[in-house]
Amino acid sequence: MLDETMEDLAINLTRRIRLSPRKSAVLFKWRRRWLVVVVGAAVAALTAPAWLALAQSNSSLETRRREFAQRLVAAAIERTRHVVRYDPAYVRIPYPGGDVPADTGVCTDEIIRSYRSVGVDLQKEVHEDMAQNFDLYPRRWRWLNSHPDSNIDHRRVPNLMVFFARKGESLPLSTRAEDYSPGDIVTWALGGGVPHVGLVVGQKSAQNGRYMIVHNIGQGPRMEDVLFNWRITGHYRYFGPVL
Helix, strand or coil, X not given: CHHHHHHHHHHHHHHHHCCCHHHHHHHXXXXXXXXXXXXXXXXXXXXXXXXXXXXXXXXXXXXXXXXXXXXXXXXXXXXCCCCCEECCCCCCCCCCCCCCCCCEECHHHHHHHHHHHCCCCHHHHHHXXXXXXXXXCCCCHHHCCCCCCCCCHHHCHHHHHHHHHHHCEECCCCCXXXXXXXXXXXXXXXXXXXXXXXXXXXXXCCCCCCEEEXXXXXXXXXXXXXXXXXXXXXXXXXXXXXX
16 A cells, blocks of 8 residues: 555656656655654654653662662661570461560571561461462471461471562572672571571671671571572572562
């Protein structure tokens, strides 16, 4: 249709101003190019707002996630000021918002308490996902669980690993320190079937420049250079249910 219209225009112009067929063909070519440019500009003008809105939305999301990670890191570091006796005992706690006694806890409790300080209740989030997708979560024979248990499920490292992979970002396991950022969650295998979890913070080791880890491996919450002390089994980012 476009070719026919432009050809008719060229023929009419040739008849009116008596252009030679060669000059008419040149005129037709340039008029067609001009039309393509105009149409392209119109399409770009129509789609530009959508692309601009998408870019602005992505930028806003990244900003909010960066700010969330900063608050999470600050909360984790604040945890190192608390005296906590390592105690893995099963405790019945309220739901939602429940916690074991403040002076007790294990490695997962430091993650739970840090997230709760920035408005994310992992007890609630993990329990709700397990209630709907129980078969996706590990069931160890020694746990003797045939259904979700909001008292303990979120306090188990294997459950947190599944939850963070499902609801957050599961990142590659790397031996390069630069691949780990403040706010990242890291899990390890300590040996003997014992898992461990900690949170990467912004402070760096004076010895090697690596980001430090806030964790509780038995002496209460501490900030230490232990990123590569054990075999890494998981690397995650989780910004809560909203982000």
